[in-house]
Amino acid sequence: MNTAQQTARVGLFFVLGLALTWVTFETLSGGKIFREDGYTLIAPFGSLKELKNGDEVRMAGVKIGVVERTRLNPEKRRAEAILRINTDSTIPSDAVASISMSGLIGTNYIAVDLGTPSAPVLRPGDEIRTRNTADFNSIMSDLGNLGQKLEGALGAFGKAMSGEEGQPGLFQKLDRLVTENQEKVTATMSNLQDITAKVNQGQGTLGKLVNDPALHDELLAAVQDIKGAAAGAKDFMANAQAIVDQVKSGKGTIGALVYDENAASDLKATMANFRSVSDKIAKGEGTLGKLIRDDQLYQSAQSTLKKADRALDGMSDSGPITAVGVVANSLF
Incomplete structure (x- = not known):
């Protein structure tokens, strides 16, 4: 292998290395190596639950930013995640952020709900509302405790x-x-x-x-009679209610006596007159009072009736004219 080929291979490997480095930086930085766009928000949590720099921030499942860094705030006794949100993404002030997992073995991410459209948007540097959620470790711990309690219950x-x-x-x-x-x-x-x-x-x-079918029929007939009696009682109550309504409305004799002032006055006057008459009779005043209380008048009436009785006995032996004279003589 000559020197030219070796040089070409070294150069090719160098270019491939630069390309891999570029792809790595692009992936980790979200395509922004030399400059950072967007704005930052502060998300406070009781625990970040393995959240790290570069994890995604999603709203309704859509990526709108990344976790720029994490820090501990000892003064407020909490952990904070600094979120870098894309410039074209706005978050309402009533939106709530929580830490979620993309799967049982996936990475964590910040999930932000949509909030309400009428709420004002968060400005750079604002603090977003958060909600603590159970992570996989706490769930497994609770399951372990539940298993221990179940084992104890089964043992008992x-x-x-x-x-x-x-x-x-x-x-x-x-x-x-x-x-x-x-x-x-x-x-x-x-x-x-x-x-x-x-x-x-x-x-x-x-x-x-x-x-016994006959006993069943009798029982059924008794039930029907009870139903009929109940219906009759219902009609009686309805009629009684109608009478009460008429009395309340002043209709009829009872209604007039109860609600008609003139009838009530007349009744009072009648009772007063009846009492006055009875008082006079009791005192012997008037013809009826004298008849009841004057013994001499009673004796005179009794004597007159005896004379009339003797005169009638003598009429059988005398003529009509003589009878008249006998009666007149007997009476006077």
């Missing part, structure tokens, strides 16, 4: 089933209970079998209810 259940320290377990207790009460269980099953046989044969109240 196993001990309860099998027993411990010479104490019988649940299965042993059930077995002993069944063994000690085998005769009672057998008798109970026999009684249940007899009861079901009687019911099937139509014996007893329950058997008749199940097997």
Whole structure:
């Protein structure tokens, strides 16, 4: 191999090396080696969860920037990610950023939601709102703790089933209970079998209810009667309500007495007159009062009736004219 060929190969490898270096820088810097475009935002988190420089910032799954660098803020006791957002991308002030994974073995990235269109946009150097999410390690830790708790619960259940320290377990207790009460269980099953046989044969109240069609019809008729009585009671209540409504509206005699002031006044005046008359009668005033309370008037009336009775007895033996004279003589 001559010197010219060796020189050409060395030059070719050198050019390929420069090309690979250029591609590497382009990939790591997002196509911006010599200048940095866009603006920066600060994203505070309780933990960055393996987030590193160069990781993507995505909004609705679309890349809008990269993580420029990460830092620890001891004064505020938090970790911060400095985000470089593309110039043509705007983020509303109510948007929320969170750290997400692109897969179980993928890299982390910053996910930003869309926010609301009416909210003002974040300016360079502003702080974006963030939300802490569980990472793979915390999830695996929680699963491990859950497994330990489940193992403990299963162990306690196993001990309860099998027993411990010479104490019988649940299965042993059930077995002993069944063994000690085998005769009672057998008798109970026999009684249940007899009861079901009687019911099937139509014996007893329950058997008749199940097997006697006539009793079923009577029961159904009784239910229909109860429904009819309920309907009648419903109609009675409706009529009573109608009567109450009429009374409230002042209709009818009762309504007029309750709500008509003139009728009420007339009733009061009538009762007052009746009381006045009864008071006069009780005091012996007037004809009816004297008849009730004056004994002399009663005796005079009784004497007159006796005289009339004697005059009528004498009429049978006298003529008409003579009878008139006899009556007049008897009375006066």
